[in-house]
Structure formats: C-alpha cells, structure tokens
Amino acid sequence: MPATTEPAPLAELTRQDPELADLIAGEATRQAHSLQLIAAENFTSPAVLEALGSPLANKYAEGYPGARHHGGCELVDMAERIAIDRAKALFGAEHVNVQAHSGSSAVLAAYAVLLRPGDTVLAMGLPSGGHLTHGSPANFSGRWFDFVPYGVDPESGLIDYDQVRAVARAHRPKAIVCGSISYPRHIDYAAFRAIADDVGAYLIADAAHPIGLVAGGAAPNPVPYADIVCATTHKVLRGPRGGMLLCRAELADRVDRAVFPFTQGGAQMHTIAAKAVAFGEAAQPAFSGYAHQVVANARTLAGALAEEGFAVTTGGTDTHLVTVDPAPLGVLSQSARGRLASSGMVLDICALPHGDGRGLRLGTAAITTQGMREAETARIAALLSGVVRGDLDPRTTREEVRELAVRFPPYAVG
Template sequence: MDSVVPPFWGPDFDELSSTDPEIAQVVLGELDRLRAGLQLIASENLTSPAVLAALGSTLTNKYAEGYPGRRYYGGCAQVDQAETIGLTRARELFGAGHANLQPHSGASANLAAYAALVAPGEKVLAMELPHGGHLTHGSRVNFSGRWFDAVGYPVRADTELIDYDQVRDLARRHRPKLIICGATAYPRLIDFAAFRSIADEVDAYLMVDAAHFIGLVAGGAIPSPVPYADVVCATTHKVLRGPRGGMILCRAEFAERIDKAVFPFTQGGPLMHAVAAKAVALREAARPAFGEYAAQVVRNARTLADGLAEAGMRPVSGGTDTHLALIDLREVGVSGRDAEARCELARITLNKNAIPYDPQPPMTASGIRVGTGCVTTQGMTEPQLRVVAELIARAVRADPATVAGTAELTEIAGAVTELVAEFPAYPRPVEYSR
C-alpha cells in the first residue's frame, strides 16, 4: 500500500491491514480521496483523531439498553460514565433542559421527536422538500409523510426566503399539532422567535431540525433555537464535527417523553462507542477555538457564494448566512447532475440539488449545494475559497465529451491537488487537537 497512514492510527490499523487487506485498502483509498480533493458536501466534515479513537474503542462491545443507572444489562458502569459526561456537556453547551445522545442518526432523532409529540394521522406543518426541507419533514416516501398528515410551506418565489406570514396563514388554516422548522438546503437564518409565535397561536409544538447548523450554534456563529423550541433535533457530524449520529435537546418537561420515544419505542441498544465519541466532540465544540472555526465557516461560505456569483452562477436567495450555499445553474446551461459529475472529474466533491420551483426532476436538478465545513477544518480561509470558486466555475463549464473539456478538467484536478496539498486532511494529530 502506497498510502501514508496518519500516525494516530497506530497498531490497530496494522492489525486490520494484516488480517483484512481488502478492507484496509478501502480505508486507505478513502483517506487518499480526502487528501487529494476538495470536500464541499455541506453535510460532511473531518472528525478529530480523538473522536476516531472513541469510535474505534472497546465501548463498541457493550450492550447498554436503557439509560445511565437504568440499564437492562449489567456491566454498564463505564458506559454510564461516558453517556453521563456527554449529556452534561450537551446541556451546558446548548443551554438545554434535557439531552439525549442515543439516536443513531438525524432521521432517528426526528422519528423519536414525532413519537414523543404527535400521534399517527395528526397534522404536521414543515418546509417542503423541494424548497430546502428534509425527507423526514413530510415526504410521501418517508414515514413522516405516510404516518402523518403533512402540510408543506414553500419559500417565496421572488426572494426565495421563508414567508412567515404565509406560514402563519397555513398554521391558522390547518391547525397542526406540530410545526417543524429547519432545512437541508436553506442558506439563510431562520427566525425561531417567529416560529415560536406561530406555534403558540395555534397551540402547536415547535420542533427545530438543526441537523445542518447545530455546529454553528455551538460555536456562537448563528442564533440558537434552543430558547424557542420545545424539541431540537440534530446530527452530531456536519459542522459540529463529531461522529455520524443524532442528538435531541428539549425542555425539561419533555425529557421523559423524549427518552421513552428513543428507547424503547424507536431504538434498542445505543451505540456506546458513538455516544462516547459524541461526548468528545461536544467537549471540543465548547473550546474557544471552535467558535473561531464556526465563524470562519460562515465567512468562507459567503466568500464561496460571492465568487460563484461573480462567475455567473446565481446563489439562491442572493447569498448565505450559514455554512452552505445553493447555486442556480440555469443561466450557465448546465444541470446539477452534470455539474456534480464534471466537478468529480476535477476532484471537487459537491452535490446536485434542487432549487426552489425547480423545473428539473430531483435526480437532474438545476442547482448544486456547496458547504465549507470540511475545507475550513483543513485550515482554508477567504483567499483559498476565492480560488475554490474559480475552480468550480471552470469545472462546471468544462464538457468532458470534448477534448478541450477533458483537458480543462485534468488541469483543474491538478490545481485542486496543489491547493489541498497545502491543507491536507489528517496531516498530524496536533492540527486537530487544539
């Protein structure tokens, strides 16, 4: 194997390499991919070596159905400590009355919130998927749309922003039991106070799906939904930079309902190695350096959006306030699917994405979504993001069906390799433990 393994992987990787070289090669191949290209998927990031250590620990062996002090199995003294530490850190970091770190994913956290707050068949009001929402916000192919009476709110056609008066009108008309705010492709800040007012007016619960932006909240880069929401669901990866998994924050009055909705209603035993890794990430997010990181993520996203705009690629809503930007490619004449494929050839990883009122089907899409969490972790700032914007703009316009386009994409890939060589993924432990 030619790949250089990060020094913090140690003898455990040597064991994997000797006992299962096929999987070891896949792991090294992924490391090479991370190091060789630009990672701009808005829902991805690089965890620290400390998080990886917890994920690869002996805690994975322990079955621990239940909660600290109330397990169905013996031998849980150590995992009880890990979970208790993580819960304390979550409550303190976000100022929440209660926390639950057991959900396996953001979708699992959302499912538990539904189970705690509403019954099948009751009305739910949430952002429409084509306008930036999530599958778990009422999509007909998801439990949320099959088990609940989901009503969607769009963004305005002229501003591509949430129209809070329209949300209020829909709430008054449909009287939902639960209102959800939060999105996967909405680049602007959400007015949580407005949603709280609307929910109170129609006697609805308010759930905030903060999966995408909870890391920015942790770093103080954007306002927190916790003071306004009954329940906040989130992932622990993305900008929060922890392991893949879910988390729920809520008011103390909902603690018992949330806990029972996670276990035993929707899940069995928790993944205790993941819970411990979440605790590690929460400690990292409480440090001053993480606040600096979160602020830089937003600055980088704005720089990237502005750079793409200068290259003739329109940012939806005119820009971004968060870690992501949604880019309309219709004026360029390239679909999101083709743009994603072309950028992949240039070693730029991003994703096609529907834009509001998109004339194209979702698997084609008229836009792309870009995020700056990962490149910011690698140390890039505004000067590098201006270069990234130029490289994306060139790649999107390069047609690989032509000789000139293929040559252009090869040249861009070389420029990407040179750029990321200055900011490598996992260079050495000190870069990620500060």
C-alpha cells in the same frame, strides 16, 4: 483543527483483512486528495476517531445511565453522563438525549413524543429544501402523518413568515417543523414560536445543519424556542455520525422513552463517547473561531460564484452552506456535478424552488477544518466555475485541486 496527528495505521486490519484495509486506505487518500464540499460532511478529530474505535464498541447498554438492562455498565454510564452534561452546557438545554443513531432517528423520536398517526404537521416543502423526514411519501413521515408544506418567496428565496402563519391558521397543525437541508439563511425561531403559539401547535426545530454553528456562536440557538430540537452530531459540529434531541425538562422522560425502547435498541456507547469528545472540543474558544470562519468562507464562496454567473439562492448565505443554480451558464446541475467530480470537487445536488428544480449544494465545513480561509475558498470558486463552464479541463484541474488539498491535509503529520 486541522488535526496534528495522523489516524492510527491499519496494521491489524491489513494483516487480517487486506481487502477491507485497502478500501479504507483508498478512502483516506480520496478524502485527502480531493475537496470535500458536501454540506453534511466534515473531518472529525483524531480523538473522536479514537473513541469510535475504542473497546466501548463491545459494550451492550440498553437503557439509560443507572437503569441498564445489562451488567457491567458502570463506566459507560459515566461516559454517557459526560456527553449529556457537555451538551446541556453547550446548548443551554434542560435535557439532552445522546442515544439517537442519526438525525432522522432523532426526528422520528420527536414525532413519537408529540404526534399520533394521522396528525397534521406543517413543515418546509421538499422542493423548498425540506428533509425526507418532513413529509416525503417515501419516508415514514409522509406515510404516517398528514404533512402540509410551506415554501419560500419565489423571488427572494426567503421564508415568508406571513405565509407560514396563514397556512398554519388554515390547517391548524398539531406540530410545526422548522429546519431545512438547503436553506442558507438563519431561521427566525422566535417567529416560528409565535406562529406555533398562535395555532396551539408544538414546535420542532430540525437543526441538523446549523447546530454546529450554534455551538460556535455563529447561528441563533433554537433551544429556547422549540419544544424539541433534533440535531446531528456530525456536519459542522465535527463529531461522529449520530443524532441527539434537546428539550425542556418536562419532556425529558417522554423523549427518552421515544428513543429507547420505542424506536431504538441498545445505545452505541463508542459513538456516545465520541459525541462527548466532540462536545468538549466545541466548548473550546478555538471552535468559535472555526465556526465563524466556516461562515466567512461560505460567504466568500457565494459571492465569488455569483460573480461567475451562478444564480445564488437568496443572494448569499448566513451559514455553512451555499446553494446555486448553474442554469445561467447553460449547464444543468447533474452535468455540473459530474464534471466537478471528475476534477476532484465533491458536492451534492439539492432541490430548488425555482428554475428546473435542481441546484448544487456546497458546504465549507470540511475545507475550513483543513485550515482553508477566504483566499483558498475564492480559488476553489474559480476552479469550480471554470470546470462547470467548460473553460477548464476536469483532468487538468484535478491536479491543481489535489495540490490544494494536500497543502491543507485533514490529518496533518505533527
């Protein structure tokens, strides 16, 4: 990456359903003419897109390779085995389930393996960056289990592992979840493993965000430490939207049963094939360079925004994401996001453990896929800061943003 061929034109869709074809073409233009700074998004390769749009989408394949509930699965069995083998080799896992439809469904399956309704679970609190599946009352997790939150140090923004241990000893949870949607530092999986062992708890690593960095050798691997690792296959990993679970061999059958038939039906074989493509791409030497450049760009972004007056959570980043508070500039996050959207810079709002509780969450995975490096990232930070402060008009800035994005197209014509 960046990709060297353009996605296939929508000739048949344009003929049959021009309304939808226009919407898809419009979305392709939006992505190509703006900056995608959402930490959970990326651009897949054309090969991944081809697998997603392949005839494998037609195949019903409930069950697992060699044990399907439908006939005609010989070839899709091979595709799923390829995906499994590639993921096992990529992450050093004894077992991988690639059927999970999303990161959330992977977490649901992990809970189904290790927990029963009413069990106590320790996880990062939502205000500190925990995910909805880490105990939100609006989510199945908060309704079925008794979640106890741990947070971060209010001054540094870092996980206080002594505090986590103290909370774990006080509540004796059945499982501990480590992982976050907005924590920009590496997680100490060995420390969490020691805490889990201390209180006799299972350890679940929700690695949806860092798993792509793990694949590229730019982040620590949770697989040797966690009982189950839940992850997504998009984000930094640059595959299709979907999930997976990685675990030790002794949990393999329980994990598989928790995905199918307990929480899901038929596997999406076109998506599983696309996952296999992404795993194969991530095993190439070039992906390691990409993953490390993602981190370099994120550190450039964090440093530049700090110089511009933003409050940068934890003072920087180890990963692909940066969380900042624009309050020191006299602007609330919701207003800042609106201004930036008008200028063509697309990003998210996230919870913050300080200030008014809302911050901006940015990611560098997509712009790095486009080929941008530190110089372009620094320019993005300058444009972003100017728009948030009100020094730059969003409409005028939008044209410069468009010019920058067009210079680094996600699907360059080769």
